[in-house]
Amino acid sequence: MCGIAGIVSSNPNIIHRSLLQQMADALAHRGPDGEGFFINESNTAGLAHRRLAIIDLSAEAAQPMHYLKRYSITYSGEIYNYIELRQSLKQAGYHFYTKSDTEVILAAYDMYKEKCVYYLDGMFAFGIWDEREKQFFAARDRFGEKPFYYYREDELFAFASEMKGLWAMGIPKETDDRMMLNYLTLGHVQNPANKSQTFFSNISSLLPAHYLRLNAVTNKMSLHSYWDLDKQTVAGLTDEQVMKEFDILLTDSIAKKMRSDVAVGASLSGGLDSSSIVKKLLPLLPDAGGAGSFKTFSAVFPGFEKNEAGYIEAVLQDCKVQNYQVTPTWEGMLQDFEKLCYHQEEPFSSSSVYAQYKVFELASKHQVKVMIDGQGADEILAGYHKYLHWYIQELISRNKFSQARKEASLFKKHHMPLQWGLPNVLATFLPSHVSIALEEKELWQVVNHPDVSKDLLAVMKGREWNGIHKPVVTKLNDMLYFNTMEFGLEELLRYCDRNSMAH
Structure with missing residues (x-):
C-alpha cells in the first residue's frame, strides 16, 4: 500500500x-x-x-x-x-x-x-x-x-x-x-x-x-x-475462555480490516485460516449485495496431490461468496520469472511465491484493491505439522508422559505425521546441546557444499558462522516465537507485500 x-x-x-x-x-x-x-x-x-x-x-x-x-x-x-x-x-x-x-x-x-x-x-x-x-x-x-x-x-x-x-x-x-x-x-x-x-x-x-x-x-x-511477543506468560484460562477470547479478537480484527473506501476481497486457499476469515466476515458485509457480491480468489492445482480445491468448494457452498480461480503453471512461471524477481528484489525459496503472485494478479483484474488473508496464523497457532514433535517434547520434558502418549495417539488417528526418534529424545532433555549441534550441522553444510566455489568460501574465511543461528527450544512457544519474530513470518510478509504491489 x-x-x-x-x-x-x-x-x-x-x-x-x-x-x-x-x-x-x-x-x-x-x-x-x-x-x-x-x-x-x-x-x-x-x-x-x-x-x-x-x-x-x-x-x-x-x-x-x-x-x-x-x-x-x-x-x-x-x-x-x-x-x-x-x-x-x-x-x-x-x-x-x-x-x-x-x-x-x-x-x-x-x-x-x-x-x-x-x-x-x-x-x-x-x-x-x-x-x-x-x-x-x-x-x-x-x-x-x-x-x-x-x-x-x-x-x-x-x-x-x-x-x-x-x-x-x-x-x-x-x-x-x-x-x-x-x-x-x-x-x-x-x-x-x-x-x-x-x-x-x-x-x-x-x-x-x-x-x-x-x-x-x-x-x-x-x-x-518498541514491542515484543511475550512467550513466557501463561494466561491461566480454560479452553472455553481461550476460544471465546480468540473469537472476540479475531472478529474485531476482521471488522477493522474491512474499513475501506475501495473494494475489499479475500484470499481463499482452502486452509483453516483463510476459510475461517471468509466465514467470520460474512456478518460484516453490507446488506446490499451481501455475500453474493463479495469476491474471493484462489489458486487451484488440478491433478496435484495437495490441491485444496475440494476445501475451497466446501467453503463456497457454505458461504455463497463469489470465487475466482487461477491455475499457476511452470510455463507461466518461466514467462513471468524475470518480472517476479524484479518485484521481489531478493531471492525466494519456494514456487508458492508465484502462486500468490497470480492470485493477486487475478484480484487486480477484478478491480479489488484490498485483500484480506490469514498470513501468520500457522506461526502463532502452530499450524504446521513440523510443530507436533516440539509439543510432544514439551510435554515429556515436564513429565506429562500420559498426556504425551494421548496426544501422539490422536495425531496418528487423524493422519498427522509425527516425526519421533532419538534426536527428539535428546532435544527434550538436552535442548542447548542440540541447538549447538544443529548450528554445527549447518556450518558443515555451508563449508562442504559441492556446488560452492572455493573462492567464495575463501572470502568468507573467519565469518563462516555469520547467519547461522538455532534457538534453544524448551517448549513449543520457543519455536513459535522464533518463526514469528526471528525467522519465518517476515519472509512470508515480504513475499506478500511485493506480490500485492506488483499489480
Missing part, C-alpha cells in the same frame, strides 16, 4: 526534486493513484510518495501530508484503529481536516512522540520530518508487513519502500556474499541473527517493531525496539 521514499542530509547540496522524482518513479507500481513531493526550506529533508488510495480518496488526503506547520509525513500502510484513535485525539483537543488515517498518525506523533507507535493497530512504515527539531522519525509495524529499507553514509540518509527506490538515486548494487552463500547452501533468505541484513551489503532493513530517530544537524541515528 503506497510507495514511500526520502532523503535526510546535513548537506543542502544533496537533495533536489529530480532525485526524489527518480526514487518515486521506481516505486510507481506501488502507488498508481498519484504522487507527491516535499523539500524543506533548508534543503535538508526531502520526502516522496506514490499513492494507493484506500481510505479518504480525496486530494486533501494526498501525501506528503503536513501538520501544524511543523510535521511532514510519507506513509505506507493502513491504521485499522484510526477511527477510535482519532476520537481520543479529538477529546485531547486535536482537530482534523481529512478522514484519512495519515492525519491521525501525525496528530498521534505530536501528542505522544515516539510512543505513538504503541497506539497504532495496523500495518505501516512511515517517516516523519519535524521541522522545528530538525529530526527525522521512522517506524515499522510489529511484524514487518510494510517494508522500510535505508542507506546511510556520512551525511546522507536515504530510505524507500523497496530497494529499487534507493538504486534509482544512484546507490550501487553490492551483493552481500555471506547472505548469498547462506541462500545457496541453506536456502535462507534472511539472517536470523541479524534481520536488518539484506542481500545487498550497503542497504539495511528497519526491523519490525522498531523505530529510528535521526538528528539532521549532528547526523546521529538511534534504533529502538
Whole structure:
C-alpha cells in the first residue's frame, strides 16, 4: 500500500526534486493513484510518495501530508484503529481536516512522540520530518508487513519502500556474499541473527517493531525496539475462555480490516485460516449485495496431490461468496520469472511465491484493491505439522508422559505425521546441546557444499558462522516465537507485500 521514499542530509547540496522524482518513479507500481513531493526550506529533508488510495480518496488526503506547520509525513500502510484513535485525539483537543488515517498518525506523533507507535493497530512504515527539531522519525509495524529499507553514509540518509527506490538515486548494487552463500547452501533468505541484513551489503532493513530517530544537524541515528511477543506468560484460562477470547479478537480484527473506501476481497486457499476469515466476515458485509457480491480468489492445482480445491468448494457452498480461480503453471512461471524477481528484489525459496503472485494478479483484474488473508496464523497457532514433535517434547520434558502418549495417539488417528526418534529424545532433555549441534550441522553444510566455489568460501574465511543461528527450544512457544519474530513470518510478509504491489 503506497510507495514511500526520502532523503535526510546535513548537506543542502544533496537533495533536489529530480532525485526524489527518480526514487518515486521506481516505486510507481506501488502507488498508481498519484504522487507527491516535499523539500524543506533548508534543503535538508526531502520526502516522496506514490499513492494507493484506500481510505479518504480525496486530494486533501494526498501525501506528503503536513501538520501544524511543523510535521511532514510519507506513509505506507493502513491504521485499522484510526477511527477510535482519532476520537481520543479529538477529546485531547486535536482537530482534523481529512478522514484519512495519515492525519491521525501525525496528530498521534505530536501528542505522544515516539510512543505513538504503541497506539497504532495496523500495518505501516512511515517517516516523519519535524521541522522545528530538525529530526527525522521512522517506524515499522510489529511484524514487518510494510517494508522500510535505508542507506546511510556520512551525511546522507536515504530510505524507500523497496530497494529499487534507493538504486534509482544512484546507490550501487553490492551483493552481500555471506547472505548469498547462506541462500545457496541453506536456502535462507534472511539472517536470523541479524534481520536488518539484506542481500545487498550497503542497504539495511528497519526491523519490525522498531523505530529510528535521526538528528539532521549532528547526523546521529538511534534504533529502538518498541514491542515484543511475550512467550513466557501463561494466561491461566480454560479452553472455553481461550476460544471465546480468540473469537472476540479475531472478529474485531476482521471488522477493522474491512474499513475501506475501495473494494475489499479475500484470499481463499482452502486452509483453516483463510476459510475461517471468509466465514467470520460474512456478518460484516453490507446488506446490499451481501455475500453474493463479495469476491474471493484462489489458486487451484488440478491433478496435484495437495490441491485444496475440494476445501475451497466446501467453503463456497457454505458461504455463497463469489470465487475466482487461477491455475499457476511452470510455463507461466518461466514467462513471468524475470518480472517476479524484479518485484521481489531478493531471492525466494519456494514456487508458492508465484502462486500468490497470480492470485493477486487475478484480484487486480477484478478491480479489488484490498485483500484480506490469514498470513501468520500457522506461526502463532502452530499450524504446521513440523510443530507436533516440539509439543510432544514439551510435554515429556515436564513429565506429562500420559498426556504425551494421548496426544501422539490422536495425531496418528487423524493422519498427522509425527516425526519421533532419538534426536527428539535428546532435544527434550538436552535442548542447548542440540541447538549447538544443529548450528554445527549447518556450518558443515555451508563449508562442504559441492556446488560452492572455493573462492567464495575463501572470502568468507573467519565469518563462516555469520547467519547461522538455532534457538534453544524448551517448549513449543520457543519455536513459535522464533518463526514469528526471528525467522519465518517476515519472509512470508515480504513475499506478500511485493506480490500485492506488483499489480
